[in-house]
Amino acid sequence: MRARKLMALAGATLALGLVAGCGSDDDDEPSGGGTATEESTPAEGGGEAIKVAVLSDCEGAFGSFFEPTVSGFNQALIDAAGAKPAGQKPSDGLEGATIGGKEIEIVSYGCSNDTADKAIEETRRLMEQEDADILVGPLSGDEGIAVANYAKEHPDKTFINGIAGAQDSTLKVQAPNFFRFHPDGAQWSAGLGDHAYNTLGWKTAAIIGDDYSFPYTSLAGFVAEFCAIGGDVTKRVWAPLGEKDYSSYISQIPKDVDGIYVGIGGAGLISFIKQYKQQVGKVDTERMMGNVFWDDPLVLKEVGKDLVGGTTSAMTAADDDSTEVKEYIANLKTSYGDEIAGAGPSVFTYGYYTAGRALAKALESVNGDIADQAKLQEALSSTELSGDEAPWGDVTLDENHQAISNVFVKKIVADKTGDGVPDVQTFARIPDVDQTFGGVFSPDTPPPDRENPKCKKGTPPPWVGNTEKVNFGG
Amino acid sequence: MTPVSRGRSSWIAIAVVVVLAGLAPLVFTNFFVSVILTKALWLGLAAASLIFLSAYGGMVSLAQVGLYGVGGMVYANLVLADGGLAAAWNPWLATVAALLIATAVGFGFGAIAGRSEGIYFLMITLAFSVLVYYFFSQVTQLAGFGGVNNLDLPGLVGNPGLDGTSLYYVTLVVSVVVFLGLRYASRTPFGLALQGLRDEPARMRALGFDVTTHRVLAFTLAAFVAAIAGVLSVWYNRRISPGSINLEQTINILIIAVVGGLYRLEGAWVGGLVYALLDNYSRDWTPEIGNVLGPDRFNTIIGVVFLIIVLLSPGGLVGLWERVSDRVERGRPTVGPGAEGPPQQALSSEVP
Numbered sequence: 001m002r003a004r005k006l007m008a009l010a011g012a013t014l015a016l017g018l019v020a021g022c023g024s025d026d027d028d029e030p031s032g033g034g035t036a037t038e039e040s041t042p043a044e045g046g047g048e049a050i051k052v053a054v055l056s057d058c059e060g061a062f063g064s065f066f067e068p069t070v071s072g073f074n075q076a077l078i079d080a081a082g083a084k085p086a087g088q089k090p091s092d093g094l095e096g097a098t099i100g101g102k103e104i105e106i107v108s109y110g111c112s113n114d115t116a117d118k119a120i121e122e123t124r125r126l127m128e129q130e131d132a133d134i135l136v137g138p139l140s141g142d143e144g145i146a147v148a149n150y151a152k153e154h155p156d157k158t159f160i161n162g163i164a165g166a167q168d169s170t171l172k173v174q175a176p177n178f179f180r181f182h183p184d185g186a187q188w189s190a191g192l193g194d195h196a197y198n199t200l201g202w203k204t205a206a207i208i209g210d211d212y213s214f215p216y217t218s219l220a221g222f223v224a225e226f227c228a229i230g231g232d233v234t235k236r237v238w239a240p241l242g243e244k245d246y247s248s249y250i251s252q253i254p255k256d257v258d259g260i261y262v263g264i265g266g267a268g269l270i271s272f273i274k275q276y277k278q279q280v281g282k283v284d285t286e287r288m289m290g291n292v293f294w295d296d297p298l299v300l301k302e303v304g305k306d307l308v309g310g311t312t313s314a315m316t317a318a319d320d321d322s323t324e325v326k327e328y329i330a331n332l333k334t335s336y337g338d339e340i341a342g343a344g345p346s347v348f349t350y351g352y353y354t355a356g357r358a359l360a361k362a363l364e365s366v367n368g369d370i371a372d373q374a375k376l377q378e379a380l381s382s383t384e385l386s387g388d389e390a391p392w393g394d395v396t397l398d399e400n401h402q403a404i405s406n407v408f409v410k411k412i413v414a415d416k417t418g419d420g421v422p423d424v425q426t427f428a429r430i431p432d433v434d435q436t437f438g439g440v441f442s443p444d445t446p447p448p449d450r451e452n453p454k455c456k457k458g459t460p461p462p463w464v465g466n467t468e469k470v471n472f473g474g
Numbered sequence: 475m476t477p478v479s480r481g482r483s484s485w486i487a488i489a490v491v492v493v494l495a496g497l498a499p500l501v502f503t504n505f506f507v508s509v510i511l512t513k514a515l516w517l518g519l520a521a522a523s524l525i526f527l528s529a530y531g532g533m534v535s536l537a538q539v540g541l542y543g544v545g546g547m548v549y550a551n552l553v554l555a556d557g558g559l560a561a562a563w564n565p566w567l568a569t570v571a572a573l574l575i576a577t578a579v580g581f582g583f584g585a586i587a588g589r590s591e592g593i594y595f596l597m598i599t600l601a602f603s604v605l606v607y608y609f610f611s612q613v614t615q616l617a618g619f620g621g622v623n624n625l626d627l628p629g630l631v632g633n634p635g636l637d638g639t640s641l642y643y644v645t646l647v648v649s650v651v652v653f654l655g656l657r658y659a660s661r662t663p664f665g666l667a668l669q670g671l672r673d674e675p676a677r678m679r680a681l682g683f684d685v686t687t688h689r690v691l692a693f694t695l696a697a698f699v700a701a702i703a704g705v706l707s708v709w710y711n712r713r714i715s716p717g718s719i720n721l722e723q724t725i726n727i728l729i730i731a732v733v734g735g736l737y738r739l740e741g742a743w744v745g746g747l748v749y750a751l752l753d754n755y756s757r758d759w760t761p762e763i764g765n766v767l768g769p770d771r772f773n774t775i776i777g778v779v780f781l782i783i784v785l786l787s788p789g790g791l792v793g794l795w796e797r798v799s800d801r802v803e804r805g806r807p808t809v810g811p812g813a814e815g816p817p818q819q820a821l822s823s824e825v826p
Contacts, residue, residue, distance in 0.1 A: 110757075117718050128503070129503070129506075129509075142621070149624060153636060211611070212619045449620075450614055
């Protein structure tokens, strides 16, 4: 009797072992496209594939940006590595991507949920179980800081940020193998403080944002600039990311300020705008500004009509009619159709796109040889993007591997194109915005948080009063 | 089969499992040992604290995640770290303090919740977990939503991010000790009284037992186990943020306990392992079905597996195992679930 029971137990353990065993070297069925390779040892020259993993969010407040982010990265390899979409959806993967005679295999598209814990678990799955050489991602601020710290401990792998915009991941962590080819949250806010104080005449402002590292960074950019010129931020309100009920936060916003800067993102922004309208009567956009989410195509589609008149800024401008931008959107459309192409001007798509282009360019310059990743990392740190590699303006890196690039200041205007969705009118460009804001932020300043940076008058960032007026298509 | 031989075979089974688990790092990759097995073990510890209360005390508590959150957060604040108090204590001292404080908080929670029963107990313990979540979200001096990162760990576990073997063995040993400890506790006069008042609180009161005190003490003991899980979870993650102890995690721990089996302690670790495996591999395995299932479709798989297990066997995977092995031994179907099962299962089937 007992022997039979023990036999059964042994059988169960064996079955469990089999399950685990096929998991421990699980490179036989990558979810992304590409052909699987038999060998799992790191590249030793020869014709072995370069394994790339993409990490984004498919759950949580940014879950709806999953396919757009993936499409951005894929499009970069379609443009620069001769790849073809393996299916209708971006997450179906790619086939035929090669650089320097080496095949590029996308081992998996990782899915996190905007928490650092999950981002690290997914990073470990992609890098240690799927055995990727290079990671492109993640999407959200706290995740980015965690992945940069992970990168620091794994110098033999290379990490290119997706679209996570917290300042710390480059300015503070300074991992030698972590690169960010797009501006951080503070850089995206460049020009808004200037516009608020000098053009709109705001003297006082309140800010409201999600309570985590990206909005801290995003609002820090506004506070640093607005206060340096002489403005005063009298109230900072923070709501949990993905909050459903903003009523108590909306009632905390003071009535006696000249303007409000809104740093609520993702799914929360849509609830916030709807509830603000109900509670206050209307969204008084002439005295409101929003961060990078405001003119995101997905947000405009949902609540765009209420945002008309609001000012926002970021590294992309949907109305830019340059050949490079038109081509970029047209290429996305050819690969994935109208819906994905519609999200082309989203910073989410574009951040992953520039990451992919930078990777392709650096791989090209080392001729696909990643046996020594230090060489690839060196190539990446001197990679500059221009022309069709970065349709919205050249990208260079500073010594912390952080992008220096263009920022556009825009106004949301009523529908011009006839699709029923409000459009964007860009009125200023700020070239070469750097992460330090001309010295306001440094590795020694406290990281942006609920109270920092403090609001004080000082030397304004170099672009104040020096923005370039633009009028696309005008 | 006599009770004696059943007892002896269960000891053998435990020994076999522990020896096999001890050999795991020789067989599996560092990734698997760390991300699947270690995680399964500490999730199992958290679930074990829930199962202990449920199986022996008849209390299904949702406060366990809140309590392990307190343990984890106290540890995170007392050691050198990015964020929080960064008090830079010795990690072992911080561990002891975390266990003591979380147990004390558990005693406090228990003193309030111990007087209620059934659905009211469930609700009040859920409120505790939510309270802990919002406390650490809003008190930014202690955490804030960004949490506490890059924690200093005891030298014993090394750097689990690079080599998870030592942390795995630590977690394994702790799990075995906790399992045996809770099993022992259930057979002491205290544990027997607890089972008595689970089934017949009125009679136990008539016999002179202090029902509330017993329940509070059981809750405190479970809080201690949850605190251990909390400290191990921050050793494993090397960070903790309110996102690690949110409502979703509360539900995850309940799912782990139910999948493993709410009536047997060992179910906690079985559930933990199943959950860790599913959570990791379903991301690659789950097929796409047109546009019906989005990219987060693996949640569907976890949900379907949960439903199947609950429908097939109210006693979870361990209950299923017992039914199967009973059938193998006797060569004929059992009369009914729990009819000849272990005493606690038979008793608890009467608990609403």
